[in-house]
Amino acid sequence: MKPAVILFPGSNREHDVARALKLVAGATPSVVWHAEQELPKGTDLVVLPGGFSYGDYLRCGAIAARANIMDAVRAHAQRGGLVLGICNGFQILCEAGLLPGVLVRNARLRFVCREVVLRVERADTAFTKAYRKNDLIRIPVAHGEGNYTADESTIKQLEKEGRVAFRYARHDGRIDETDGPNGSINGIAGIYSEKFNVLGMMPHPENYIEPEIGPTDGRALFESLAGALKAA
């Protein structure tokens, strides 16, 4: 496994996700500055970390999505390479056109920083094999613009193709269709690309990997990636 974490001006979760990759997946990622043109040779996983790239100027992720390195990330994704975008990383993937739709201001206009319950929609992807379908997991969110939306036909297509990765749920597993932490349509917390090699998600699995800190429900995502890339 050879992960690369992309660093933009204003990223701030790169250390946490690098730590998760190291502790759980046993791979120390290279950190790649946004102005680079190429990924390190042999990169098999690109991670866009959370944060506030370019201070969220213009729109969240808009300027980072046009950075030099994003052409290389796009080429990597087109070759079928794995890409994980967390929080601001998800916003960047949408702005870059690697995932459809857009993340707009939370419906209640508040920055939401708390633990949420997610339902794992499928457990057959490179990102979720170590979970079980319909698992309810606890993962924290911290964002002001996580309200996923897209036009009706895009949402229909995502649902039909099973491309919703995680949904905001209640403790009993019911889905918060529009009244989750941010108002996302159909409770969408994360989505896959057409070929399931790109995942964007608002919650932070890298926060929940060590029992000293709390729940460890984020571990399985990094375990899944380690498994997928070891087998490859």
Added chain:
Amino acid sequence: MKARVIVTLKSAVLDPQGKAIEGALRSLGVAGVESVRQGKVFDVELIGNDRASAEAALKDACEKLLANTVIETYKVEFAD
């Protein structure tokens, strides 16, 4: 040449910020406000005086960066 680019949310997109502003205006007692939608304005100075190439450049700018056409529309106005 000076131009103004106006980016607004498409009418079908909910605008919680506009709604909050609308509510604030109402609570301030500003009369006659039916609704508010928030948008962005970019004042752009362009090199040269060729209107057609300026229009083309600004369209390019909007499509590539200034607007997210999934949720926003844009329009360009010239100062003269």
